[in-house]
Amino acid sequence: MGAEWPAGAALAMESWPARSRGFMSGILQGSWGLGFALSAAAYGLLYDHIGWRGLLWIGILPALVVVYIRYFVKEPEVWAENKRQQAEKQAEVKLPLFVIFRREHLYNTLTACAWMAAAFCVYYSIWALFSTYLQRELKWTAAMVATPVFFANIVVFAGNGLWGVVADWFGRRPAIYIPAIIGIFVTPLYLMTTDPEWIVAGFIVQGICGGAIYGQNPSWLSERFPTEVRATASGFVYHQGAIFGGLVAPVLSYFAIEQGMGFAWPMMVSTMVFLALVVVFVVMGPETKGKVLTADLQTLKPAE
Secondary structure, three states: OOOHHHHHHHHHHHOOOHHHHHHHHHHHHHHHHHHHHHHHHHHHHHHHHHHHHHHHHHHHHHHHHHHHHHHHOOOOHHHHHHHHHHHHOOOOOOOHHHHOOOHHHHHHHHHHHHHHHHHHHHHHHHHOOHHHHHHHOOOOOHHHHHHHHHHHHHHHHHHHHHHHHHHHHHOHHHHHHHHHHHHHHHHHHHHOOOOHHHHHHHHHHHHHOHHHOOOOHHHHHHHHOOHHHHHHHHHHHHHHHHHHHHOHHHHHHHHHHHOOOOOHHHHHHHHHHHHHHHHHHHHHOOOOOOOOOOOOOOOOOOOO
């Protein structure tokens, strides 16, 4: 799946007009929430009958859509024209990953990496162990666990669309750091209580805030890098962040289990700290609202 995201994000953003790209970015990225919500529904309804192996088999089915995409979705005109210019001017970019670490792109690349790493750490702090916490410590049933996860992910989709409108009106950065700031204050509402109603309500609100800071991932990453290296840059920045995010669950589990702290406190501290870092790193990055993605060569001069 990892290889599909940067290619799909670049393709979608290059095919969409600048005036509403932020909204489309939110819908694109927020659709992850719909998939998560469906998985939560499948867990709540089917886990007791087919177990985790059966759920994994169900999870394979959406991948079949990729076959249709590969055969019938056309390349964006911006990308196709850019490739034509590279060939015509004999200025083909052979090692795009190295280009984004050149001096003129380095600050942009590093701040993008820091933002994405912090954002992934937020994601796994919110979602990775929440179900485990409800099951192990609060003794919730499968149906009870599925309730906040399902509805929070539905509003993740709606929230990403909402903040996408903000991105088109006020900028990419406010559409990320404003929900991140709100999410900091929302976090204790569902982790510092054992009241099921507060947990469900607080987690749903978090879906709109801390769970929706990712809506501008496609647009902001695409707009920060030239066409010649856009998909490569997006893939690298996005997935180096995923590496750091992948460390969150085992680290939090260590504090929760080995140190006897329980899950709530480690999850809360990690969520709030990394949300604050998201704000810092987003502010350090460039504002790209309204940027037109062109086919013009920007990283190489014609071969001499």
